[in-house]
Amino acid sequence: MINKKTKICVIDYGFGNIASIENALNYLKFDHSSLKTPNGLGNFSHLILPGVGSFEAGISKLKKLGWELKIKDFIKNGGYLFGICLGMQLLFKYGTNEKTDQLIEGLGFFDGKCKKFFQNNQTNKLPLPHVGFNEVNHNNTKIWDGIKNPSYFYFIHSYKVSSSEDSHNYAKTTYGEEFISFIEKSKIFGSQFHPEKSHSVGLNLIQNFCNLQ
Amino acid sequence: MSLLKRIIFCLYYKEGFFYLSRNFSLQKVGDVDWLIRNFGFGKATNYIDEIVIILVKKKPTESDFKNFFVGVLKLRKSLFIPITLGGGIRDLKISKRFFDNGADKILINTLAFENKEIIEKIAGFYGSQAICVMIDHRRINNEINLYSHCGARLEKISLKKHLENLNSLNCGEIILNSIDNDGNAAGIDLTILDNIETNINKPILIMGGAGKPEHLSSVLASTKISGVITANLFNFLGDGLKVARNFALEKNISLANF
Numbered sequence: 001m002i003n004k005k006t007k008i009c010v011i012d013y014g015f016g017n018i019a020s021i022e023n024a025l026n027y028l029k030f031d032h033s034s035l036k037t038p039n040g041l042g043n044f045s046h047l048i049l050p051g052v053g054s055f056e057a058g059i060s061k062l063k064k065l066g067w068e069l070k071i072k073d074f075i076k077n078g079g080y081l082f083g084i085c086l087g088m089q090l091l092f093k094y095g096t097n098e099k100t101d102q103l104i105e106g107l108g109f110f111d112g113k114c115k116k117f118f119q120n121n122q123t124n125k126l127p128l129p130h131v132g133f134n135e136v137n138h139n140n141t142k143i144w145d146g147i148k149n150p151s152y153f154y155f156i157h158s159y160k161v162s163s164s165e166d167s168h169n170y171a172k173t174t175y176g177e178e179f180i181s182f183i184e185k186s187k188i189f190g191s192q193f194h195p196e197k198s199h200s201v202g203l204n205l206i207q208n209f210c211n212l213q
Numbered sequence: 214m215s216l217l218k219r220i221i222f223c224l225y226y227k228e229g230f231f232y233l234s235r236n237f238s239l240q241k242v243g244d245v246d247w248l249i250r251n252f253g254f255g256k257a258t259n260y261i262d263e264i265v266i267i268l269v270k271k272k273p274t275e276s277d278f279k280n281f282f283v284g285v286l287k288l289r290k291s292l293f294i295p296i297t298l299g300g301g302i303r304d305l306k307i308s309k310r311f312f313d314n315g316a317d318k319i320l321i322n323t324l325a326f327e328n329k330e331i332i333e334k335i336a337g338f339y340g341s342q343a344i345c346v347m348i349d350h351r352r353i354n355n356e357i358n359l360y361s362h363c364g365a366r367l368e369k370i371s372l373k374k375h376l377e378n379l380n381s382l383n384c385g386e387i388i389l390n391s392i393d394n395d396g397n398a399a400g401i402d403l404t405i406l407d408n409i410e411t412n413i414n415k416p417i418l419i420m421g422g423a424g425k426p427e428h429l430s431s432v433l434a435s436t437k438i439s440g441v442i443t444a445n446l447f448n449f450l451g452d453g454l455k456v457a458r459n460f461a462l463e464k465n466i467s468l469a470n471f
Contacts, residue, residue, distance in 0.1 A: 019315060023289060126216075127414070129342050131385070133217055133262060133469035152469035154295060156317075156342060175216075197295050197317065199259055199471050 008032035008210055009044040013061050015086060016052035024196040024203055030210050038070035046210055047074055051086030055095030055114055055159065056104050058086050071107065080187045081109075082209050085157060088183070088190030089114040092161050109188050112163030117176065124176040128158040136181050136193065138171040143189060143208045151201045153181070153193035160192065187212070217469050218433045219262035219440030220458055221418065222449065224248075226284055226300075227270045227277065233446055235396035237349075237364040239269060242446060245287045252450035255291030259471060260454040264292060265320060265345075265442065268300025271363050277301070282314040289315050297345055303328075308335045312343070318385065322347045323361040325375075326368050329382055336383035344384040345418075348375060350405070351392040357408060364392055372408050380413050387413070388442060391421030398424025398448055406437045416440070424448050426460035433466045 008025055012018050012034040025032040035041065049071070051058050062068055075081060083091045094113035095104045103113065118125045133152040138144045160179040163170070171182035173192070181192045189209060195202035225232040225239065231248055232239040248254050258264060266288070268281040278301070285298060298311045299320025311319045319339075324331060325346045336344055349360045350372060359368045359375055368375075379387055391402050401422040409417060416439035423429055423443040432441045443449050449457060461468055 017312075017315075017317070020289075020293075024293060027290065027293075129340070131342050132219065133471075135469075152471055156295075197293060199293055201471070203293055 006030065006046065006210060006213065007044045008046045008048060009041060010034040010048045010050065011062075011067060011087075012036050013051075013058075013065055013067065015058050015061065016050045016084075018050055020194075020196045021048060021050055021084070021206075024206050025210075028203060028207050028210065037065050038067055041070055041074055042077075044074075044079065045213070046080045046082070047071065049081065049083040049087035049090065051084065051090065052156075053086055054098070055086065055089055055106065056097055058090055059095065059104060059106055062090065062107075068107065075109070075188065078187070080209065080212050081189065083188075083190040084196070085192060085194060088192055089159060089161055091183075091188060091190045092163070095159075110161075110163055110183055110185065110190070111165055112161050112180075114159050114161045116159050117179075121177050126176040129156055130158070130175040131156045133198070134173050134175060134181075134193075136171050136173050138182060139168060141184060143184060143205065143212065145208050147201050147204050147208075152198070153191070153195065153202060154197040155181075155193045157192060217262075217467050218438070218461075219418070220260070220429060220433075220454070220461070220468065221263045221265060221440055221442040222258070222261045222454065223265040223267065223420070223442050223444035224288075224446075225267055225269045225444060226281060227268060229280060229284065231446065232269060233396060234269075234444060237392050237395055245284050248288075248450075249291070252446070254288070254450070257450050257452075257454050258292060258294055260458045261294065262440070262469065263295045263297060265297040265299070267298075267320060269363060270301065271365060273301035278307070278310065282310070285315055299345075299347070304331055305334050305338070309338075312339060316343075318343045318345055320345045320347055320388075321384075322349065323366075325379065325382075325384075326359075326361050326370065329378070333383050340385075341383040342385040345386050345388055346379055346382075346384050347388040347390055347420075348372070349390050349392055357405070360392065373410070376409065376413055380415060384415065386416040386418060386439070388418045388420055390442075394422030396445065397422055398428075398445055400424070400428050401432045401441070403432060403435060406435060409437055418442055420444070426453075426457040429457050430461040430464045430466055433461055433468075434464070 173181035420442035
């Protein structure tokens, strides 16, 4: 993997607006392609997993298209991975079914689970989904290079992740209650917000991710 | 309903050109390249929370839609903010094309008077947060009248009743647009807010009449309002949006400080 030319793959599994991510990569002049199935994934150095929608539907589509094991191989081979919104949630061990509250297995890169807002907190309840720009208090790691702290990013979600991971590895945001808005461990990153819809700071974050090697 | 307030810019488009609107009569000002060249369009949007682009054609044809999406695509290349697109959306199929062509949210107006079932269907696919309803209103003898079809058709329903209907509909937010103040740059009519009951639980945005930074911040100071929209190209592009945002921040309006 060392010195491999940077080439970004966007996973096109039918969840979310991949056009805006492609738009950002074009603007930043990164070499990129979108793949519907993992064929040819070996040619890439960085992988972006976007997504809008439900955890259950998202993970089952990823599995059906054969992505689950290939993403894991990609990480073992030293590739970089960035999950956005639902894409971040899928990086965790578990999601939940909205109606039955049953646990659903995710990709399992991060310990923790994804649940709807305000399940254990009825006092500070705010309207869902959480939509709009909100403050992200980040941890000044390499991927945040050149981005002031805190910064504002665009959110649109009703579910959030909670985790037992080391809190040094994540950034936080408050909407009625505090939640993890960004997480990183080794070469795997996830943002609950949409960097591709978050002005120049969002572009800066995408650029920093793509420049990691 | 975000806790932060929003400043939103709106563009009117048809047949390859952008328009200034004054009391709903349109004046052609330039094409996409003109907008980018003369107003540093990409940079100006660093100071807004969202952008709305409306196809202002009564009964748009297939070629109007195609042409609109081509114009939007050109602009999108330098837009990294949430985008709302609207104009002529009457069914689920058309709404899908708006989303496929870069809309994070769609804007509807006439459809909210005509067919609420279609709105529910669109919400079922894309979520209620993806639907904004605009209400065009005009005062006649101090009575508030509502209009559909780009201001051409008077609707019989009262503002109060229409708001009540929308409140129980699967839509994300409501935009109140004043035809009287449209494009006059003389300030926004806040008295319209007296007609909003406190039980409306959707974000309300207001539009029509903004001409300078003070106009935007005085509206944003109202607790009934989540955001303000201006379509005044000449007063706010260039560095106008930057000045307006900084002015509002100085007045301690709760805005994202980009």
